[in-house]
Amino acid sequence: MLNLRYLALPLIRAAYKPLLVFSLLCVPYLYLCQMSYCSSLKGDSEHYKHLRYKMVEEQIAARGIDDENVLQAMRDVPRHLFVPKRKRGSAYGDFPLPIGYGQTISQPYIVALMTKLLDPERDDFALEVGTGSGYQAAVLSQIVRKVYTVEIIPPLGKAAEKRLKEVAYENITVKVGDGYYGWEEYAPFDCIIVTAASDHIPPPLIRQLKKGGKMAIPVGGPFQVQNLMLIEKSEEGEIQMKNILPVRFVPLRRK
Amino acid sequence: MNTLFPFLALLFISSSSLAYELILMRLFSIVQWYHFAYMVISIALLGFAASGTLLALIQSRGKRPLTEGHFAFLLSLFSFLLFILIVASFYLAQMIPFSPFQLVWQKMQYLYLAGYYVLFFIPFFLAGCFIGLNFMCYKDKIARVYFYNLLGSGAGVLIAFLSFYLIPPTLLLIVSSFLAFLGFLFSSYKRIRTRAYLVLNIAGVAFLFMCLIKGGVPLQISAYKGISKSLHLPGAKLEYEAHSPLGLLQVVDAPSLRYAPGLSLKYGQEPPSQKEIFLDGNSYGAVTNFEGKRxxxxxxxxxxxxxxxxxxxxxxxxxxxxxxxxxxxxxxxxxxxxxxxxxxxxxxxxxxxxxxxxxxxxxxxxxxxxxxxxxxxxxxxxxxxxxxxxxxxxxxxxxxxxxxxxxxxxxxxxxxxxxxxxxxxxxxxxxxxxxxxxxxxxxxxxxxxxxxxxxxxxxxxxxxxxxxxxxxxxxxxxxxxxxxxxxxxxxxxxxxxxxxxxxxxxxxxxxxxxxxxxxxxxxxxxxxxxxxxxxxxxxxxxxxxxxxxxxxxxxxxxxxxxxxxxxxxxxVYLLKTLGKEWIPFLEWGYVTLWGTLVQALVFAPLFMFLPLILIKGDQGRSPLRKGKILLYFSLRGLAFMFIEMGYIQKFILLLTHPIYALALVLFTLLFFSGIGSLLSSRIGERCTWIPFIGIVFFSCIYGIFLDALLKIFLPYPLLLRCILVVFLLAPLAFFMGMPFPIGLQLVSDKQSSYIPWVWGVNGVASVIAPVLGSLLSVCLGFHVLMLLSLVLYGLAGWIIRLIARSCD
Missing domain, CATH: 3.40.50.150 (Vaccinia Virus protein VP39)
Incomplete structure (x- = not known):
């Protein structure tokens, strides 16, 4: 007859200690996770303001962006309201965050850099292709007269529209549609941001860019911006592009 | 004890575990990315290594040696759990919100990754326990046990490969699970009429039936893969889907999909209507409807x-x-x-x-x-x-x-x-x-x-x-x-x-x-x-x-x-000049290889030495030196895998696709190694060097003539090329199958309590070797890898002679 005790007891004896230690370690860890989650849900505006200022100081100004309009816009827009609720605790981190549907909200520095590259002015009309969470549009709206933004994924577009209304960004108009065609009705634009890069740049967007206007496009896989492309249309209508690396990657040769 | 049925059980469990590994790799390539799949599965394979620790524990805790009944019970237990967990672990893993790209930013992702590891570790651990237990149970028939193990593994490769053609990805795991169920049936054949086993059998059949009715395990493809993004587009529909060993082919039709690689900014028109092709969820290109107009x-x-x-x-x-x-x-x-x-x-x-x-x-x-x-x-x-x-x-x-x-x-x-x-x-x-x-x-x-x-x-x-x-x-x-x-x-x-x-x-x-x-x-x-x-x-x-x-x-x-x-x-230069900002330039495929190696090296010593601590008995009087045994089985394990990987890489050119090369090389090596293992029992303790001479001889011959041979045979039909691969690898594999059973039989004869430890060492080597082999191949090339495997085999041959002499 098989002696189950003979087999089971040594197994239990050997396993219970590691399991106990594991459980004891898990409890405080899960508690900390929960605490962090709860604090992220609180609408603690002073707390977030402090984080925002810190973000501008440490992530943006420290990397060489000195355009005061851009820095102020980044200080003013509550980024935590543009990320999913459970990720608010990480909203001001130096990294991109997922917002659903395979899309991300860009790293704060990339948002600032793209805004700066466009060199926006008070009277400008801007077009954004790929609204996402609406954060880039909100930042831009602090500097220019009007932002038109197009999102192809209906749930994202509708959520962004609602969010922007709630936060009272009145100079932003959101449309759910195919950004490939830009927004003919309000063209031409002084600046265009294409946040959803594809394998080619839609010809209608080039047409809708005003002479002397600028267009910025980030390129890279998910969670990676490897370079930014800045397209400039001269007063004669000629197009020139610049490849801008978002990091200090100048020397390609080692000493 | 009738050994045919238990050996058949071993054959099915071995085939199930190898099919499981290949199927997991396939499924992960679809739902995530291949290189992360590689990392997760490599670590999960440490389950084989860890099985040695549990077996040593079971062996050491008893006052009396394990009886036939104990072995039968444990084998049934492991096989039944394996049968259930093959499907269950993947099902549960899909509930974990793991996103590899966020590993860099989000600490929580490490916890998710650990969850993946644990879930996939368990089935391999159970399979490892089952196979290792067979070596312990039939310690005088090591060569035969290894024969069935390799034969089963070879069959697992073929079954997985054929399944990729015949069965949709959602049902693939059921194939592996079914093989494990057969393993359970054969391992519990003596108690098949008892009530408990009857209940388990009925439960098993019901489980398989339920899985089939539910359409298998639905695949949650990463939201960041091209296919997922395309299907979010308005009006998008999945128009076609087909599967084969080459991948899951899908075609998406959406009005907003356009493909014009690097189109000039001076072109003002819209490309014609297109449908996008995805292979394993990644964009492969587009089919254009030009309406016959140039x-x-x-x-x-x-x-x-x-x-x-x-x-x-x-x-x-x-x-x-x-x-x-x-x-x-x-x-x-x-x-x-x-x-x-x-x-x-x-x-x-x-x-x-x-x-x-x-x-x-x-x-x-x-x-x-x-x-x-x-x-x-x-x-x-x-x-x-x-x-x-x-x-x-x-x-x-x-x-x-x-x-x-x-x-x-x-x-x-x-x-x-x-x-x-x-x-x-x-x-x-x-x-x-x-x-x-x-x-x-x-x-x-x-x-x-x-x-x-x-x-x-x-x-x-x-x-x-x-x-x-x-x-x-x-x-x-x-x-x-x-x-x-x-x-x-x-x-x-x-x-x-x-x-x-x-x-x-x-x-x-x-x-x-x-x-x-x-x-x-x-x-x-x-x-x-x-x-x-x-x-x-x-x-x-x-x-x-x-x-x-x-x-x-x-x-x-x-x-x-x-x-x-x-x-x-x-x-060092990048870290110094760019700090954390160099992360976008990481090559994930390469970095995960290093990551996998580091993780494997961290865990490996644990599973290598833990069984040794647990082993009790008359070690002091044993003529066997642990250092030599450790070295022998590590070198053999590394060398075997290096040769396997080298030839998979080499035959990609001849067989046109990596998956064809992997399936055929793996099957041939395992099958003929199995035959070699069966015949290894005829080699006496004084002739342990014979297989090593065979391996070195054939490897040298191929090292000199293989490139020329490949060029000659490349234009011939695929079937003929496959026959050539089998013909070339068979003699080499035959000899490669001998060193493990020869070594283990020596250990078994002189100090059978070492078997679980040796099994763990073998598991560790089979986890480290593929990763190390890939890195060596990428950094130094195929020839260096092959040369290194010869050196390792040479050293192993020398060590086994020393071990055999010390046993005289």
Whole structure:
């Protein structure tokens, strides 16, 4: 007859200690996770303001962006309201965050850099292709007269529209549609941001860019911006592009 | 004890565990990315290593030796749990919100990753326990146990491979689970009529039945994969889906999908209607409906790869791997007399000949002047006798994929110096070879292509190579042309006109002035022009390779890794100058290999030495030295896997696809190693060196003649090539199957309590070896890997002689 005790007891004896230690370690860890989650849900505006200022100081100004309009816009827009609720605790981190549907909200520095590259002015009309969470549009709206933004994924577009209304960004108009065609009705634009890069740049967007206007496009896989492309249309209508690396990657040769 | 049924159980569990490993790799490639799959499964395989610890524990805790009844109970227990957990672990893993790209930013992802590890570790652990227990149970029949183990594993490879053809991905795990269930039935055959086992059997059948009714395990594909993003687009629908060992092929139709790689900013029209092809969830290209009207293809004339058509009016065009037909259409726009298309992916060709036939205007099926051949480019050019005015290579890499470095460790024999040399030989006098790639930032992909073109020209062309090469780039793609002849001054003007009309940048043409470059898509420095100038000077080239921060040395057949750019020596420099900001430049494929190795090395000592602590008994009196045993089984394990990996890599060229090479090489090695193992019991303790001599002999022979043999047999039908592979590997595998049972039998005879430990050591070696082998192959090449395996086998042969002598 098989002696189950003979087999089971040594197994239990050997396993219970590691399991106990594991459980004891898990409890405080899960508690900390929960605490962090709860604090992220609180609408603690002073707390977030402090984080925002810190973000501008440490992530943006420290990397060489000195355009005061851009820095102020980044200080003013509550980024935590543009990320999913459970990720608010990480909203001001130096990294991109997922917002659903395979899309991300860009790293704060990339948002600032793209805004700066466009060199926006008070009277400008801007077009954004790929609204996402609406954060880039909100930042831009602090500097220019009007932002038109197009999102192809209906749930994202509708959520962004609602969010922007709630936060009272009145100079932003959101449309759910195919950004490939830009927004003919309000063209031409002084600046265009294409946040959803594809394998080619839609010809209608080039047409809708005003002479002397600028267009910025980030390129890279998910969670990676490897370079930014800045397209400039001269007063004669000629197009020139610049490849801008978002990091200090100048020397390609080692000493 | 009747040993047939228990051995059949072993056979089924072995086949189940190997099929499970391959199926997991397949499923992970679909839902996540291949390299993360590799990392998770490699770590999960440590379960085999950990099984030795549990077995040592079971062995050491009893006051009396384990009886037949204990073994039977444990074998039934392990097999039943394995049967359930094969499906359950994958089902549970899909509930974990793991996103590999967020590992860098979000600490929580490490916890999710740990969850993955634990879930996939358990089935391998159970399989390891089952197999290891068999060695303990039949300690006087080690060779036979290993025979059934290898035979089962070989069968598992075949079953998995056939399942990839016949069964949809959602049901694949049920195949492996069913094999484990058969293992359970055979392992519990003696108690089959008892109530408990009857209940378990009924529960098992019900479980399988329920899985089948539910349609298997639904796959939650990562939201960041191309297919998921495309399906979110308004009006998007999945129009076609097919599966094979080559991957899960899907076609998405959405009004907003458009594919025009690196289209010129000067082109003002919209591309015609298209459907996008996805392979394992990643974009493979697009099928275009040009409605049979040539003018609808005008947009393709605004890509860099159209340049060659503006320098000549080719009559005979060869298009290699056109990625859904785009390059074939580009050729069609210029109306040559004959377009020979070579498509290496049979499923793509079948798609264009079948479901998308009318949409694609039958371009792959009776559309003169296009003629399609399904073969790998290398295979085609070796058997083809024709010559061409223009040879056009499909766009290398994919949009977004190049920068992410997800192909870094994937072999690609289409873009090596030898491959381009073979294409070049098929050019008519004044013929042009055109190759294009996506650009990457900082520059590396196109630079590697330029280096490849320069070194190919140097090998194949006797004239002044600086007059036979041209390079241009758009904002997204780069194209290089090399010619069997020289580019004239009139053609130089045509190149300039082509680029000006399309706002493309000149990189190089014979007689170029520095002022002409970097005009439209402006880089901080004219890197491409400066680089090609260095590349064209043979005396400066090596220094240039050495100084450049990325590895841009052209790939060869020995190291066919076009997308491997990362240099380990550059890490310190990158960290120092960029801090955390260098992360976007990581090549994930390569980095995960290192990550896997580090993790394996961290856990390995634990599973190597824990059983030793647990082993009790008369170790003091044993003639066996633990150090020698550890060394012997580690060296043998590493050497076996190095040879296995080396030949998988080598035979990709012959068998056209990595999965074919993997299946056939693995099956042949395991099957014939099994036979070798069975016969190893006839080798006496004094002749333990025999298999090592056999391995070294055959490896040396292949090392000398294999390349030539592969070239001779490449043009022959696939079946004949498969037979050749089996014929070549069989004798080598036969000898490779002997060292493990010979060693283990020695251990078993003198100190049977070491068996669980040795089994754990073997598990550790089989986890570390593939990762280490991949890294060695990427960094040093196939020949170094093979040479190293010979050295390791040689050392193992020497050590086993010492062990055998000490036992006398």
């Amino acid at each position: 003018d609808k293809l005008e947009y393709l004339d605004y890509s860099t790869f159209a340049l060659a058509y503006h320098l000549m009016a080719p009559e005979q065009v060869l298009v290699l791997n056109p990625g859904g037909g785009t390059q074939a259409l580009a050729a069609l726009y210029h109306s040559p007399a004959h377009i020979q298309v070579v498509e290496s992916h049979a499923d793509i060709a079948n798609l264009l000949r079948g479901p998308l036939r009318s949409f694609s205007q039958s371009i792959y099926d009776c559309y003169p002047p296009i003629e399609v051949d399904i073969a790998s480019p290398r295979e085609f050019v070796v058997r083809d006798l024709g010559t061409y005015d223009l040879i056009q290579l499909g766009l290398i890499g994919s949009w977004g994929g190049v920068g992410g470095g997800i192909y870094a460790t994937g072999e690609n024999y289409m873009y090596t110096i030898e491959a381009l040399g073979e294409y070049f030989e098929h050019l008519n006098p004044q013929g042009i070879l055109s190759a294009s790639t996506w650009l990457s930032s900082p520059p590396r992909t196109f630079l590697k292509l330029l280096a490849l073109a320069v070194e190919t020209l140097e090998k194949k062309y006797e004239g002044d190579i600086s007059r036979s090469i041209v390079g241009i780039r758009s904002w997204a793609t780069g194209t290089v042309l090399i010619r069997r002849g020289e580019f004239s001054a009139a053609e130089a003007q045509k190149i300039k006109d082509f680029c000006k009309e399309r706002a493309f940048d000149l990189v190089y043409y014979p007689g170029i002035d520095r002022q002409e470059v970097n005009q439209y898509s402006v880089l901080e420095k004219p890197v491409y022009y400066e680089s090609i100038c260095s590349l064209l000077h043979a005396d400066r080239r090596d220094q240039f390779y050495e100084d450049y921060i990325f590895n841009i040395k052209p790939p060869t057949d020995d190291r066919p890794y076009f997308f491997h750019f990362f240099r380990l020596s550059a890490v």
